[in-house]
Amino acid sequence: MSTDTEGLALDDTVVTGMGVVAPTGLGRDEHWTNTLRGASAIGPVTRFEAGRYPSRLAGEVPGFDPAAHLTSRLLPQTDHMTRMALVASDWALTDAEADPAQLPEYGMGVVTAVSAGGFEFGHRELQNLWGKGPEHVSAYQSFAWFYAVNTGQISIRHGLRGPGAALVTEQAGGLDALGQARRQLRRGQPMVLAGAVDGSPCPWGWAAQLSTGRMSEEPDPVRAYLPFDAEAGGYVPGEGGALFVLETEEAARARGARRRYGRMAGYAATFDPPQGSGRPANLERAARAALDDARLGPEEIDVVFADAAGTSEEDAIEAEALRGLFGPHGVPVTAPKTMTGRLSAGGSALDVATALLALREGIVPPTINVSRPRPEHTLDLVTAPRRIPLATALVLARGQGGFNSALVLTGPC
Amino acid sequence: MDQLTTDRLMEIMRICAGEVDPVVTTADPEDIDFADLGYDSLALLETAGRLEREFGVAIGEGELADARTPADLTALINRLLAKTA
Amino acid sequence: MKSPNNRRVVITGIGIVAPGAIGVKPFWDLLVAGRTATRTISTFDPAPFRSRIAAECDFDPSAEGLTPREIRRMDRAAQFAVVAAREGIEDSGIDRETLDGSRVGVVIGSAVGCTTSLENEYAVVSDSGSRWLVDHTYGVPHLFDYFVPSSIAAEVAHDRIAAEGPVSLVSTGCTSGLDAVGRAADLIAEGAADVMVAGATEAPISPITVACFDAIKATSPDNDRPAEASRPFDRTRRGFVLGEGAAVFVLEEHDAARRRGAEVYAEISGFATRCNAFHMTGLRTDGREMAEAIRVALADARTEPSAIDYVNAHGSGTRQNDRHETAAFKRSLGEHARRTPVSSIKSMIGHSLGAVGSLEIAACALAIRHDVVPPTANLREPDPECDLDYVPLEARPWPVANVLTVGSGFGGFQSAMVLSEPDARGRSAA
Secondary structure, three states, X not given: OOEOOOOOEOOOEEEEEEEEEEOOEEOHHHHHHHHHHOOOOEEEOOOOOOOOOOOOEEEOOOOOOHHHHOOOOOHHHOOHHHHHHHHHHXXXXXXXXXXXXXXXXXXXXXXXXXXXXXXXXXXXHHHHHHHOOHHHOOOOHHHHOOOOHHHHHHHHHXXXXXXXXXXXXXXXXXXXXXXXXXXXXXXXXXXXXXXXXXXXXXXXXXXXXXXXXXXXXXXXXXXXOXXXXXXXOOEOEEOEEEEEEEEEHHHHHHOOOXXXXXXXXXXXXXXXXXXXXXXXXXXXXXXXXXXXXXXXXXXXXXXXXXXXXXXHHHHHHHHHHHHHHHOOXXXXXXXXXXXXXXXXXXXXHHHHHXXXXXXXXXXXXXXXXXXXXXXXXXXXXXXXXXXXXXXXXEEEEEEOOOXXXXXXXXXXX | OOOOOHHHHHHHHHHHHXXXXXXXXXXXXXXXXXXXXXXXXXXXXXXHHHHHHHHOOOOOHHHHHHOOOHHHHHHHXXXXXHHHO | OOXXXXXXXXXXXXXXXXXXXXXXXXXXXXXXXXXXXXXXXXXXXXXXXOOOEEEOOOOOOOOOOOOHHHHHHOOHHHHHXXXXXXXXXXXXXXXHHHOOHHHEEEEEEOOOOOHHHHXXXXXXXXXXXXXXXXXXXXXXXXXXXXXXXXXXXXXXHHOOOOOOOOEEEEOOHHHHHHHHHHHHHHHHHOOOOOEEEEEEEEOOOOHHHHHHHHHOOOEOOOOOOHHHOOOOOEOOOOOEOXXXXXXXXXXXXXXXXXXXXXXXXXEEEEEEEEEOOOOXXXXXXXXXXXXXXHHHHHHHOOOOXXXXXXXXXXXXXXXXXXXHHHHHHHHHHOOHHHHOOEEOOHHHHOEOHHHHHHHHHHHHHHHHHHOEEOXXXXXXXXXXXXXXXXXXXXXXXXXXXXXXXXXXXXXXXXEEEEEEOOOOOOOOOO
């Protein structure tokens, strides 16, 4: 295994580009600046009239004008989520200075994760069907709602003809997409575009989320989403996410790629036993397996980006997993998603973007609004930006129903 | 019901499938193939659905496939309208 | 570099919920008899729709062993998956007591997830489409499970097999059933799991799905003769007939399966998928990307085209598909394409979107076991542009050691899988 001066092996999976569309900002730099400032993007829902619902806050992407980025041909056939994903894919490729046309014919694949598909589009077509009749259903409905839509549209937009995949594991999906992308690289693909941009900001999607009983009903944006806090009372949903250009170090070097955000050093996924089984949750085991995969010990992890479910029960499970791995107060833990809310599959992808930027800049971004962390969690929760040497990060994500995923990143040098 | 004009058709197509692609030609836009205007089969199906609802006509599958230009499609709709009148 | 560990993966159990056949044996009997299970839609009034036919499952969840609670909680697609998984696990003879749950995973494929329940619930909370601001107080408590279809994989994982390894739902349109099994096989090959319960399910026969295919005229309007409506490769074909169902497999690492004396149906010897980057619903006529997926799957299986004994086609019965894949077979298999029987079981069980790829894998595994090629039903007037041997009307006794099965899906997905008789990889039976 040959290595270069940066210490990367040729078969390492490296991240060479990212595209961020997040409540905290359009584009990587705006997102990072706002995240470091601890600027909350949680506010009243604007995409529909939410006054009648018990939860009325969301992390919406501000100022996203699809017509500014996409041709008019795409607009009638795409959901809001897909439009954001297409823009994120443009930015990721530009950021990586990657031109798919320069690659071998089937050289670049696409993997996205999604949770509910193009739900706002689907909601409109359901209304057309049930309110007016079958002849009112759009010719685009057959794909604009379905879960594979982002992968298909991204592939078409950029001419990516390698393997395509779309995964659904709720919030864990953003990490699972990267795990699948690495599998494709190991099977010989030079490059994969992967990640998740998600969100279903329509009343029908809202009703579905309300059914969990886990959405916060607190009207004050500052107090609505408080993971690990004594007053944790549920989550606030959001929209957006991040897409990445992943390639083998060999491929990156061959095309003269200038930037490495970092290396995807380890990944693993586990599943929880059913509630009431008496068996323990498996988040800790996912994290251990990802560390093993990265050949790193817990003591070598510099920061953890937590899943931060925001309910006292689930927060306790994550805190226990972190204590099991690192000991009490054993590692800095942060949850920048306190600024954005939980973005479904996009949330864990955005955490990967934030973690890579943290590694590059040597600053842990803060968890905001959490003023009374539960002492029994024994977490070293980072509530103000913390400048420390950062070489490695662990990102955790849990999808509703029992999905656990963990991803280990190492920094650019 | 009023007859369909090509201007109205192009307006409907803009709503259903976006603006036409820029075309370098001296031909009258209404005589340019849909494919050259950038409208694919989906764009035409979405447009046809809209026309059927708006004008209360039923477009046969073969008829839609035979309409290759905006002028063809406009004439088709007006023929169907005359039949139902 | 291929899978780093090169562990081999075999199918040791199959479970089926199919139109006209609940269970593996009835399914194979139906295919060999060339019987069609397409009929007029019975689950809702199809009168307002262009296509009013489908291949429906006569599925009684309580007769299949689901409890009233499970029936209330699970969408029909999840019910299919759980029932098929139970049969597959039973069929594999695997001893669940001795399994280490952390080494067991689940991958389920589905194109449209819990769409039937979502639509039913939508009708309730929107007062039949009369309000945009739906009334959430009328929603069922488990609405979220319909909203995010990974719940289907979770149901299977929590059921008999008690999986605590990697669990996921794959949703790549109409290649989901191939891609889910391909992903599961990869997870075993690379060592992330030892046993995977994998397959696919779909229960799409609901007004919104029927309407969305009506709008693009993809489904057959042959409402007057539902039994003959699905006519892949026939000159008179008019589109696909929507179907439903599930096939779920137990996949194991080859050596471990052998050690425990499992009966092996087939080895999953090669898999690949490619995007066409062309169109969300359209196909390039030359079959280029499907041919590439086939080429890579064969290379993965270290199998020459000439060793393929049977090709299980996507064969949806749309004009563009049947020509597209005929071109792809010629492009990838060369002259051998003309010597190899090719058939489409969609002629009998319809097109169950994400599930059908797994149902087709099951048909391939059974073709290997029985040395019989299932027919293409309803193929009476061959399309001159589809000029291969499509095994019309009657099943054919035929030595089958290596099978190629393919799928093509909205979004541009093209997938191919090679299945081989146990320990006969790469050698034709002929």
